[in-house]
Amino acid sequence: MLAQQLVNGLMLGSVYALVAVAFTLTMGILKFLNFSIPGIFMIAGMCTWAMLKGGASLLVAIPAVLLLGALLSYGVERVTWRQMRGGDRFVPLVSSMAFLILLENLALIAWGSDQQRLILPFQSTSARIGDVVVGVPQLVGLALAVAVVWTLDRVLRRTRIGRAVRSIAEDAETATLLGVAVDRVVPLVFAIGGIFTALAGVLFSLNYQQASPFMGEEVALKGISAMVVGGMGNIWGAILGGLAIGVVETAAIHWFGARAVDIAVYGMLLAILFGRPTGLLGGDLAKGRA
Amino acid sequence: MSGYLEGVLVVLAINVILAYAAFLPIVAGQLNLGIAGFMATGAYLSAYLTNAHGWLPLPAALAATILTAALGLVVAFPILRTRGIYLALATFAFGQVVVATILNLDAVGGAAGYPVATHLGFPAIAAAAAIVFVTLYCLFHTRFGLSVTAVSDDELVADQMGLSVRGLQTAAFTIGAGVAGLAGALQAHHFNYIEAQHFNVLLSIYVVLYVLLGGTQTIYGPLLGAAVFTLLPEVLRGSAQWRYVIFAALILALMTWRPQGVVTRGLLRRLVEWRRPSPAEAA
Numbered sequence: 001m002l003a004q005q006l007v008n009g010l011m012l013g014s015v016y017a018l019v020a021v022a023f024t025l026t027m028g029i030l031k032f033l034n035f036s037i038p039g040i041f042m043i044a045g046m047c048t049w050a051m052l053k054g055g056a057s058l059l060v061a062i063p064a065v066l067l068l069g070a071l072l073s074y075g076v077e078r079v080t081w082r083q084m085r086g087g088d089r090f091v092p093l094v095s096s097m098a099f100l101i102l103l104e105n106l107a108l109i110a111w112g113s114d115q116q117r118l119i120l121p122f123q124s125t126s127a128r129i130g131d132v133v134v135g136v137p138q139l140v141g142l143a144l145a146v147a148v149v150w151t152l153d154r155v156l157r158r159t160r161i162g163r164a165v166r167s168i169a170e171d172a173e174t175a176t177l178l179g180v181a182v183d184r185v186v187p188l189v190f191a192i193g194g195i196f197t198a199l200a201g202v203l204f205s206l207n208y209q210q211a212s213p214f215m216g217e218e219v220a221l222k223g224i225s226a227m228v229v230g231g232m233g234n235i236w237g238a239i240l241g242g243l244a245i246g247v248v249e250t251a252a253i254h255w256f257g258a259r260a261v262d263i264a265v266y267g268m269l270l271a272i273l274f275g276r277p278t279g280l281l282g283g284d285l286a287k288g289r290a
Numbered sequence: 291m292s293g294y295l296e297g298v299l300v301v302l303a304i305n306v307i308l309a310y311a312a313f314l315p316i317v318a319g320q321l322n323l324g325i326a327g328f329m330a331t332g333a334y335l336s337a338y339l340t341n342a343h344g345w346l347p348l349p350a351a352l353a354a355t356i357l358t359a360a361l362g363l364v365v366a367f368p369i370l371r372t373r374g375i376y377l378a379l380a381t382f383a384f385g386q387v388v389v390a391t392i393l394n395l396d397a398v399g400g401a402a403g404y405p406v407a408t409h410l411g412f413p414a415i416a417a418a419a420a421i422v423f424v425t426l427y428c429l430f431h432t433r434f435g436l437s438v439t440a441v442s443d444d445e446l447v448a449d450q451m452g453l454s455v456r457g458l459q460t461a462a463f464t465i466g467a468g469v470a471g472l473a474g475a476l477q478a479h480h481f482n483y484i485e486a487q488h489f490n491v492l493l494s495i496y497v498v499l500y501v502l503l504g505g506t507q508t509i510y511g512p513l514l515g516a517a518v519f520t521l522l523p524e525v526l527r528g529s530a531q532w533r534y535v536i537f538a539a540l541i542l543a544l545m546t547w548r549p550q551g552v553v554t555r556g557l558l559r560r561l562v563e564w565r566r567p568s569p570a571e572a573a
Contacts, residue, residue, distance in 0.1 A: 033375055035495075079542055090321060091549045094502050095542055097495055102538035109532065221386070221491065228379055259401065262390030269383040274368050277376050 013246020
């Protein structure tokens with residue numbers, strides 16, 4: 001029973017972890033809390049539902065949705081981040097919130113406010129390991145999350161573009177002076193964040209077989225919490241934080257009931273912020289501890 | 291006055307009060323995303339005092355304002371230890387915890403919501419909004435307002451000039467909390483029903499948007515921001531769902547063209563100079 005709860009928590013946490021990675025990328029590199037992420041997450045989930053309903057194969061739908069996520073996030077960079085120079089420090093935050101309102105209402109116009117049910121192209125989706133039931137899409141999702149983050153970690157540490165990204169995280173102005181094409185690297189960071197967000201949206205809609213225009217908000221708040229718990233700007237921290245939030249959430253439901261979830265999760269967030277604001281792993285992309 | 295117009299004006303008055311609740315902390319350099327939490331505190335305190343202890347709505351709202359400010363003072367100490375985005379996230383987490391706690395309090399109805407017996411009409415709420423505006427206007431034009439602006443412009447220099455940065459930030463945060471509590475109390479007594487789910491993080495975000503859209507440099511910014519945010523969706527109501535799309539596009543456009551907010555010190559100065567002919571013309 002306990003093992004089952006732990007597995008459920010980890011599976012839920014893997015979705016939070018992907019969203020947290022998307023948040024932590026823009027946060028760690030640009031010091032920018034990107035509120036368009038819940039919007040892109042939701043669009044990804046809704047498009048997965050719409051494409052499966054339209055009879056598309058998953059092999060077509062998933063790459064298409066990931067591409068859409070990258071493009072949307074690139075658009076957000078154009079309209080929010082580029083405009084920030086010389087402006088108030090809160091401007092990109094406000095603009096990205098406007099994106100969230102925009103995307104949510106476009107989805108409402110296109111698909112209505114009902115919660116949609118996904119029809120999966122495959123049958124039974126769970127496997128038994130001993131007494132524990134594991135959802136196969138969830139397991140694939142978790143493995144995928146770790147694999148993608150591992151790849152990202154390698155890219156950040158070992159490649160030329162990774163070094164450029166880390167130099168911007170350290171000091172964008174100095175990076176520009178030293179010849180880093182900041183205006184070309186930053187859109188790339190946004191596009192990668194968009195892919196992570198879209199992947200999380202796809203996995204969420206497949207795992208829980210549902211999608212709605214409001215699906216992004218709750219998950220994004222948990223994703224932000226996961227980012228802080230793990231340590232802002234630390235991508236492995238985001239994974240750890242996401243899994244921790246998932247486990248705490250399922251544990252709170254199991255022992256105290258559904259109404260205790262928010263007290264437990266956000267109480268933990270407050271405790272971390274007051275006691276250890278750098279998070280569990282301590283985040284600093286610039287120092288190569290990504 | 292028609293019922294519809296009065297309804298819109300009540301929401302406008304409450305939103306103006308909320309905007310000033312977020313304004314003072316923002317001027318002091320704190321992005322408070324926990325406004326909804328303080329608003330919920332004020333709403334439930336005032337409702338509880340009238341329902342369970344038979345208080346009249348006005349004294350109850352006043353008491354709720356003071357008690358919410360006291361709560362703000364207490365949480366200001368741990369929260370102001372954090373800075374920048376950490377502070378925004380700490381206030382966000384605080385707001386979530388407050389709402390989640392109320393959801394678990396069966397004495398005030400929990401998730402079912404809480405009916406409020408006593409009613410406050412539009413005149414009382416409009417008067418409260420006017421009092422809040424005048425109070426903040428006066429406060430903003432005293433040494434305190436000047437000091438808070440100095441802290442937001444450059445904390446280090448303000449500190450070196452002998453200002454108590456921590457004290458000013460605590461005061462701004464506490465006053466903001468109290469004003470948010472007042473807005474909550476008024477909302478509770480006007481609509482006669484409150485539910486914890488209403489006071490979510492999106493509400494806090496919208497309030498911050500009022501202020502940033504209006505502009506943080508002058509006392510008029512939050513007033514204009516709250517008015518635009520409240521009235522524009524009403525004006526656009528004709529186009530049903532598209533109104534929020536248009537609304538979001540307008541925010542994006544405004545943030546691109548006027549990143550400092552609509553009302554800035556420079557704009558006010560130009561307005562004054564435009565009304566007054568220059569000495570050369572007068573001669």
